[in-house]
Amino acid sequence: MFKFVTLYRRVDDEMKLEEFFSGTHLPLAEQLPGLRKSEVSRVTGKPGGESRFHLMYELYFDSDEAFAQAMASEPGMALIAALKPWDEARLVSWFFSHAFEEAVSRQL
């Protein structure tokens, strides 16, 4: 699947980040045509200490084409415009990817 990943760095003003995420990023993403699933990951740490990341949000689409269509939609354009200042301020990292999931059937 095509996956659009946004990683938020930890910031001093965590509330501002949370407000933007839940008030702008999330509702715009949920309006994207062709969105198949999404996943919010709340970062709890890293091996040996604290992570510099706060949360990750992943958006899944069937294909590159489906994502391109989503980005050409009104919520898609609004989403990129809203995230751009966060990227420019280096508060988020974002990237596109092709994701391959493998389920594990083996039991403990």
Place this chain on the structure above:
Amino acid sequence: MFKFVTLYRRVDDEMKLEEFFSGTHLPLAEQLPGLRKSEVSRVTGKPGGESRFHLMYELYFDSDEAFAQAMASEPGMALIAALKPWDEARLVSWFFSHAFEEAVSRQL
């Protein structure tokens, strides 16, 4: 679910990275007790250009406890030991998280 994320940065010697990923990281991860699913994401770019990341590998467990048990296993300890030099060389970023997936039933 508990999710252990490893992000590989792009490097000049991409073959070395791919060899480590497919020859060490992947086979050790697949031996972890309690692993529920995994996902490989091959980074294709970012809005407006090239990403500094090359790939992301995500490992899912039922709980913090299940992950702690996996890390205390022989493949778990070997995995952390194998990844540590990559982290110290700043070639990978890794973090723990609590992941919440949402399926989208809405059609286009």
